[in-house]
Amino acid sequence: MEELFNFELTWQLIRDDEYVRTALLAAAILGLVAGVLGPLIVSRNMAFAVHGTSELSFTGGAAALLIGINIGYGALIGAVVAALIMGLLSRRSSEHDSVIGVLLAFGLGVGVLLLWFYPGRASNKFGLLVGQIVGVDFASLALLSVCAVGVFVVLAVIYRPLLFASVDAELARARGVPTRALAAIFAVLVGIATALGVQTVGALLVLSLMVTPGAAAARVTASPLRATLLAVVFAEIAAVGGIVLSLAPGAPVSAFVCTISFVIYVICWTISVARGRPRKLTGGSAIEPAGRRESVVVSR
Amino acid sequence: MTVDNPTDTTTTTSTAISLRGATLSYGDRVLWDGLDLDIAPGEFVAVLGPNGSGKTSLLRVLLGLQRLSAGTVEVAGARPGRASRSVGYIPQQRALDPSLTVRGRDLVGLGLDGHRWGIGFGGMRDRRRRVTDAVAAVGATDFADRPVGLLSGGEQQRLRVAQALVGDPAVLLCDEPLLSLDIANQRAVSTLIDKRRRDADTAVVFVTHEINPVLPLVDRVLYLVDGRFRIGTPDEVMTSKNLSELYRAAVEVIKVRGQIHVVGVHSGLCEDESHHHLAEAE
Secondary structure, three states: OOOHHHHHHHHHHHHHHHHHHHHHHHHHHHHHHHHHHHHHHOOOOHHHHHHHHHHHHHHHHHHHHHHOOOOHHHHHHHHHHHHHHHHOOOOHHHHHHHHHHHHHHHHHHHHOOOOOOOOOOOHHHHHHHOOOHHHHOHHHHHHHHHHHHEEEEEEEEOOHHHHHHHHHHHHHHOOOHHHHHHHHHHHHHHHHHHHHHHHHHHHHOOOHHHHHHHHHHHHHOOOOHHHHHHHHHHHHHHHHHHHHHHOOOOOOHHEEEEHHHHHHHHHHHHHHHHOOOHHHOOOOOOHHHHHHHHHHHHOO | OOOOOHHHHHHHHOOEEEEEEEEEEEEOOOEEEEEEEOOOOOOOEEEEEEOOOOOOHHHHHOOOOOOOOOOEEOOEEEOOOOOOOHHEOOOOOOOOOOOOOEEHHHHHHHHOOOOOOOOOOOHHHHHHHHHHHHHHHHHHHHHHEEEEEEEEOOHHHHHHHHHHOOOOOOOOEEEEOOOOHHHHHHHHHHHHHHHHHHHOOOOOEEEEEOOHHHHHHHHEEEEEEEEEEEEHHHHHOOOOHHHHHHHOOOOOOEEEOOOEEEEEEOOOOOOOOOHHHHHHHO
């Protein structure tokens, strides 16, 4: 346990170990992408979709491992295919969740089968599920960077209409915003980011970077810009901080990433409660019941 | 202020909305046929009728989301959808998601440039001033920095009015904007809409199932029933004879203390039913 606070060893690893430095760089890029997408994911209620996408990304990664290509490409293909299916197949949110559940379970099952076929080392297999960021090599880092830049460029173009569609889809449609196309494009962006996350924190724990920072930011600010900046800071602290803390004890990275992320969320949640800004479910200045009931009828 | 004959104003300004022989049908079902309607700047037209009579579809045509089966339509001198900036739209009040990381002023700002691509760092100062003005004009300054999802229905609807007006529209399209608001907020929202069309000569098309809250503001009524329609002032259209012909059933119109009540029609005037028509149209 005392190894956790062995700063000397930690510093030595960061200074001398190329793999560690590459991993830190990868984590920083990942934190940036996840942080920027996070508030939009939360606003669009896509947490479960992210989880589903990450499981299919795992399937893609497992397939890549078996046929011997870069796991990153496999994860990317799996995630983008999953995102497109989820984005296009159903629009009604009730149906949406069950479609994700169906795909997720099937994808995970297929992935497990593919891994069973794989004759190689078990640590590679395990890594896809819970992450192995220190295994990120230069090729992966290049792929990561290219994907991140691509995500930012596309997001910069679609940001305003996407925000509009996320806030009030009907209003946005009335103003000529192509809400369906934007939903599909955003799903692909989320798929790409998720695939990047799968290689680092693993398929099971991607949510801790893609959703938790955004959700934490949403507790403490309502400004879209501030929420994005905070989510980036939170995701960076979790991703980079998680690696740094894991170095000395040599423990799994994802455990630290998830814990830091969770602690940040709890802090933000406490702040929002202390500020006396309870969410609607717990009372406060809620809308009259008629308004709520109607939203169920009218929403897509 | 009532514009009795809209063609009189064409010498100074063009018509805000022009429908010529407009027909909308889904397969065999004709919603309306041969609709000719010119709406002048500053005119307030209420669109009435039972559910499924094509009120919301008319708005969708004017917004450019739905194409006519026949005839032509012009909104603010352009094809619908092309003049997106000069058209404001106020939808029904629906609760916004409380988890949205969006303040009231952000919602209003989206009405200005939310349909544009890119981040839009240019003209930030001008944008901020216009949003602040629009928020102030609807009396929403006090709550414009709070998360929209935590505001009351009336507060959200005021912001939607600001959102519709911030682009300085020539035409304002309203789809049951008073629905599920209490009477004080109904009055506040309809007063804001009325003020706008008087100050800025904005033409207003106001879809509603209940004319009384806006009766003092209405210049003309478009009453749609089963493909038939009547256009005219409320006094001209809202008569027992007219509505009986439209509904092809005995309908009685009773005027009490400046209000109009239609007796003998159960569909469309029942408050609960109108909540569903938008879902059907989607």
